[in-house]
Amino acid sequence: MKLDFLKRKKWVRLELSNQDVKEAAALREAAGLKQSxxxxxxxPEVNSGEVKTAQNVTAAPKAPGPDEAxxxxxxxxxxxxxxxRSFKVCDQCGKHGRINSKERxxxxxxxxxxxxxxxxxxxxxxxxxxxxxxxxxxxxIQSEAGDAVLTVTGRINGIPAALFIMEPDFMMGSLGSAAxxxxxxxxxxxxxxxxxxxxxxxxxxxxxxxxxxxxxxMAKTSAALGRLSAEGLPYIAVLTDPTTGGVTASYAMxxxxxxxxxxxxxxxxxxxxxxxxxxxxxxxxxxxxxxxxEKGFVDRIVHRAEMKAVLAKLLRxxxxxxxxxxxxxxxxxxxTDTAVNLQGGEAHVS
Amino acid sequence: MSHKLDxxxxxxxxxxxxxxxxxxxxxxxLDLSAEVRKLEDKxxxxxxxxxxxxxxxxxVRLARHPGRPTTLDFIDGIFDDFMELxxxxxxxxxxxxxxxxxLLDGVPVTVLGHQKGRDTLENIRRNFGMPHxxxxxxxxxxxxxAEKFGRPVVxxxxxxxxxxxxxxxxxxxxxxIASNLIAMAGLKVPVISVVIGEGGSGGAxxxxxxxxxxxxxxxxxxxxxxxxxxSILWKDATKASEAAAVMKMxxxxxxxxxxxxxxxxxxxxxxxRHQAETVEAAGKWIKQTLGELRAxxxxxxxxxxxxxxxxMGQYEG
Numbered sequence: 216m217k218l219d220f221l222k223r224k225k226w227v228r229l230e231l232s233n234q235d236v237k238e239a240a241a242l243r244e245a246a247g248l249k250q251s252x253x254x255x256x257x258x259p260e261v262n263s264g265e266v267k268t269a270q271n272v273t274a275a276p277k278a279p280g281p282d283e284a285x286x287x288x289x290x291x292x293x294x295x296x297x298x299x300r301s302f303k304v305c306d307q308c309g310k311h312g313r314i315n316s317k318e319r320x321x322x323x324x325x326x327x328x329x330x331x332x333x334x335x336x337x338x339x340x341x342x343x344x345x346x347x348x349x350x351x352x353x354x355x356i357q358s359e360a361g362d363a364v365l366t367v368t369g370r371i372n373g374i375p376a377a378l379f380i381m382e383p384d385f386m387m388g389s390l391g392s393a394a395x396x397x398x399x400x401x402x403x404x405x406x407x408x409x410x411x412x413x414x415x416x417x418x419x420x421x422x423x424x425x426x427x428x429x430x431x432x433m434a435k436t437s438a439a440l441g442r443l444s445a446e447g448l449p450y451i452a453v454l455t456d457p458t459t460g461g462v463t464a465s466y467a468m469x470x471x472x473x474x475x476x477x478x479x480x481x482x483x484x485x486x487x488x489x490x491x492x493x494x495x496x497x498x499x500x501x502x503x504x505x506x507x508x509e510k511g512f513v514d515r516i517v518h519r520a521e522m523k524a525v526l527a528k529l530l531r532x533x534x535x536x537x538x539x540x541x542x543x544x545x546x547x548x549x550x551t552d553t554a555v556n557l558q559g560g561e562a563h564v565s
Numbered sequence: 566m567s568h569k570l571d572x573x574x575x576x577x578x579x580x581x582x583x584x585x586x587x588x589x590x591x592x593x594x595l596d597l598s599a600e601v602r603k604l605e606d607k608x609x610x611x612x613x614x615x616x617x618x619x620x621x622x623x624x625v626r627l628a629r630h631p632g633r634p635t636t637l638d639f640i641d642g643i644f645d646d647f648m649e650l651x652x653x654x655x656x657x658x659x660x661x662x663x664x665x666x667x668l669l670d671g672v673p674v675t676v677l678g679h680q681k682g683r684d685t686l687e688n689i690r691r692n693f694g695m696p697h698x699x700x701x702x703x704x705x706x707x708x709x710x711a712e713k714f715g716r717p718v719v720x721x722x723x724x725x726x727x728x729x730x731x732x733x734x735x736x737x738x739x740x741x742i743a744s745n746l747i748a749m750a751g752l753k754v755p756v757i758s759v760v761i762g763e764g765g766s767g768g769a770x771x772x773x774x775x776x777x778x779x780x781x782x783x784x785x786x787x788x789x790x791x792x793x794x795x796s797i798l799w800k801d802a803t804k805a806s807e808a809a810a811v812m813k814m815x816x817x818x819x820x821x822x823x824x825x826x827x828x829x830x831x832x833x834x835x836x837x838r839h840q841a842e843t844v845e846a847a848g849k850w851i852k853q854t855l856g857e858l859r860a861x862x863x864x865x866x867x868x869x870x871x872x873x874x875x876x877m878g879q880y881e882g
Contacts, residue, residue, distance in 0.1 A: 335882035341822070342813050392878030399875065421766075421788050423797070426812045427824050430766060430788040431877040434774045437743065438750035438874045445751070461788070463739030464727075464767040469747055483739035483767070484729035488793075492729045502734060512737050 287312050288478070302519045311476045311519055313456060315358060316365035316380040319415060323523050324369035324378065332366040332377070333400040338393040340424070347424040350386060358384035363394040363418070366401040368410065372527035373537025377405035380415040381455075381462070390462055391422035395432025398466065402439040405448060411530055412443060412450045416467040420460020420485075433465035440469050449533045451526065454481050454504065454513065468512070472529055475504035475513045476522075568837075570626050572615055576834070579608040612833045619783065622806035624815045625791060627783040628762045629725075632837030634844055636663055636678030636721040639761060642844035643851060644669050644676060653702035656736060661692045661728070662700030662772075664707045669719070670852060672859075675711035677704050677772060678721030681762070694763075695728040698741035701771050705745050708752055717755040717855055720772040725790065727768030742771040749774035750874065755858035755866060759829065759847055760784040760816075761836075776870050777854045779827040780816040781843065783835055786824070787814035824877065827854075 277292055279285040284298040288310025293301075302322055303312030314322070320329060340347045355361070360382040368377050379398050381388040398414070405412045421429035443450055452470030456479040463483050467473075475481060482489075482502035490496055500506050507513040517525045569577055583604045590597040619627070627633075640647050644667035651658040664677030679696065682688030704720075711718045727738050749756060749772075758775040764786030780786060787809075795801055795808035813819070816828045829846050832839035858866060 333882070337881045339879055339881050341879035342811070344811055391880075393880040393882075395878050396880050423789050423794055423812070425879075426788055426814065427786055427819055427822055428878050430770055431824055431874065433743075433767065433770060434746055434750065435874045435877050437746035438774075438871055441747045441751045442871070444747070461767055464742040464771070465746055466743070468737070468740040468743040482734050483727065483742070484734065488729050489731065489734065493731060497731075501731070510735050510737070512740055 286310055304519050309477060311456065311478060313383050313417070315384045316360045316382040316415075319380045320365065320367060320369070320378075322519075323371060323526070324367065325371065325373065328375075329367050329369035332368060332404050333397040334361060334366075336393050336396045336400070337361055338391055338425075341392070341428055342424070342426050344424040344426075350424070354385045358382050360385055362397060363388045363390065363422070364397050366397045368401075368404065368408075370538065371413070371523060371530065374527055374530045374535050375408075375410055375538055376413055376526075376530060376535075377401050377408075377410045378413045378415070381417040383417045386419075386422065388416075388418035388462075389420060389422035389429075390418055390432050391425045391429050392432060394422075395429075395435050398436050399439045402436070402443050406443055406446050409446075409448065411448055411533060411535055412440075413453065413526060414450065414466060414470070415453045415455055416458040416462055417455045418458060418460065418462040418467075420462060430461065433461050436466045437469060440466055444471075449530075451529055453517075453522070453526075454507075455479050457481070459483070459485060473513050474515055474517045474522075474525065475507065476519060477504060477516050479504040481507050481513070568631055570623070570630070572619070572623055573835075576608060576611055576615060579604060579611060583608065609833075616833050616835070619815075620806070621785075621809035621812075621815050621818070622791070624783045625763075625785050625805075625809050627835050627837070628785045630762075630835070630837040631683075632840075633762050634836060634840045635683065636680045636723060636761065638840060639678070639721050639759075639844050639847055640667065640676055642841065643848035644674070645671075647676070650707060651703070653699040653706060655699070655702060657699050659692075659697050659700035659703060660690055661694050661696040661724075662704055664704060666716075669717075669855065672717070672855075673714075674717045674719055674855075675707050676719045676721075677707055678761075679724040679769075679772070681723060692728060694724045695726060696724065696768065696771075697728050697730075697733045698736045698738050701727070701738075701741035701745050704772050705741075705748055708745075708748060708756075712753050715754060717757070717859065718752065718775075719851060719855070720756070720758045720775065722758055722760040722764050722769045722773050722786075723762035724765050724768045725763050726765035727771060739767075742767050745771045746774055750870065751867065753863060753867065755855060755861075756870075757851055757854055757858070759851065760786050760825070761847070765790060774874070776858055776866060776873075777827070778825045779829050779847075779850055779854075780819060780825050781829050781836060781847070782816050782831045784816055785809075785814045786816075786819050787812050 279292050282295050283292050284295050285292055286305035286308060288305055289308035291305060291307040303314050338351050363382050363385045365380045365382055379401050402412060440450055449471045451472045452467055454467055454475040456476065458467050458479065458481045463481065480502055481504060486497055504513060504516050508516060583601055586597055586601055647665055647667040649663060649665040661680060663680045667674055667676050679694045680691050681694035682691045708718050727742060756775040758773045758778045760780040762784055764784065766788055791805040791809040791812065792802045794812055795804040819825050820828055827850060829850050832842045836843040
């Protein structure tokens with residue numbers, strides 16, 4: 216079985232119609248933004264008729280210099296500045312590089328509107344699991360998020376929302392007790408304040424160092440989402456690379472709307488486990504975002520550059536409006552060189 | 566008994582010795598009852614010793630023992646008038662998950678569970694008790710019907726895990742399990758689960774969100790298989806016994822972590838050697854627990870179920 220849909224489809228742009236782009240641009244214009252949605256820096260090359268993907272672009276052997284970054288998909292060398300400016304999306308192959316929760320917040324949440332929820336909740340070592348404490352200490356240094364998920368309230372093009380953003384830099388976004396508690400508290404905050412919930416998933420699955428307690432976080436977060444749903448509040452799940460294991464088998468798949476970034480690996484079982492089970496190698500594109508759209512488990516693929524506009528539009532379509540009086544003041548461009556001070560709980564653009 | 570575990574061997578040897586002595590006494594018309602009694606005391610003591618000092622890995626092997634009672638054995642032994650219902654109404658039936666209607670003390674209930682085979686042929690047909698998405702969707706269909714008709718739900722958990730294959734991924738294994746978690750968390754009827762053998766990760770939890778959860782005393786419940794943990798952690802699948810110990814997956818461990826409500830004691834010697842007594846013990850607990858749950862107002866029941874899962878996990882802050 217050879218799946219060639221990745222080559223067949225102009226996958227990066229296919230899912231956003233001209234109408235959407237126009238509307239999104241109008242939305243940003245209304246908010247006083249000049250920057251167009253599809254900046255040339257991130258617009259993929261689709262004119263040639265064949266879309267280049269991580270699969271069919273030969274990796275460049277060159278190593279990146281000190282001020283350069285190599286695309287994890289095709290190996291193309293970008294200047295660091297350009298790589299950051301394009302939110303780590305490669306303009307050669309369209310690959311969406313992994314970004315951390317801090318970068319994601321800077322990209323998505325209106326400047327000055329972000330406030331963390333349950334930041335005080337952190338992991339402990341309930342099973343006295345060998346080596347876990349050391350891993351946690353290391354992860355604390357690697358990521359400012361404090362655990363595998365960052366939970367905040369903030370505005371998206373002026374619309375108030377509750378967001379959880381999983382942190383790939385913290386033990387590969389693995390779901391343990393602290394992450395489960397943070398997400399649950401965020402959902403409960405959303406219920407109290409009648410906010411929509413947006414969840415960015417990126418996870419290797421349940422955190423095995425917390426054993427059965429990690430597994431139970433799947434039940435706990437699902438129960439909280441059940442309450443959100445009963446309140447008539449929407450939950451939008453955004454699946455980014457990678458979304459696997461226990462996260463896929465719980466809140467990643469429970470969105471009223473499920474979006475995904477291009478090329479994201481999304482699945483229940485890991486690819487190596489499946490290959491060992493069936494004793495054959497997997498077809499190209501298996502468990503990629505495009506595959507899940509084809510199979511009916513994801514609503515649409517959204518390019519990172521369009522994400523904020525698409526989310527804002529979805530929220531409006533669910534009846535949520537910008538907090539008008541302050542909208543003009545709080546909505547700002549997601550420009551280059553953004554930085555978020557997570558410790559202070561304030562987003563600012565420097 | 567063809568499938569003997571190493572720690573059982575001294576017990577089997579002693580039992581054979583007693584059997585031999587009895588036979589010898591009978592054949593030669595001798596009175597060796599005093600000797601037999603002495604050996605029987607010894608074997609009882611040995612059983613007690615062995616089964617009170619089981620390691621986590623011993624429990625894993627007991628939980629996987631092919632001689633253990635399966636879901637259908639529990640259904641047959643505890644419920645009356647079981648009628649199996651099949652299919653997810655979307656794609657197919659999944660023989661790795663069984664379910665249907667039955668009476669429990671005259672009360673209609675919906676009962677379902679993972680089903681392992683009792684021999685190789687049946688195991689192949691039932692995919693060794695590892696469901697595809699259709700199994701979870703069938704379970705969901707039956708649970709939603711239970712809610713509609715006000716029937717309590719009883720589930721039996723016994724799986725190495727949800728199946729990891731191409732078709733399972735294509736048809737949304739993650740989505741199927743997730744849908745069950747959210748549905749069971751809010752199901753407007755009492756829900757009871759018993760881990761009767763292997764509680765393998767998301768595939769187990771997919772029918773395991775309940776008001777009350779019990780484990781048989783040598784059942785196991787874990788986030789990943791010990792082999793899986795060992796190969797990820799130590800790049801060595803042969804250290805599964807160590808992995809089982811550090812993961813805290815035995816009934817006693819899981820109870821101490823606050824994840825289950827009760828342990829159903831298997832007779833000394835294990836469920837695989839005492840099927841009927843094990844089924845009876847589970848039946849007793851289920852009947853008593855269901856009685857308690859049915860006496861609770863629905864709102865209280867749902868609030869308590871939410872609070873129970875809301876409180877799971879250990880963290881700082």
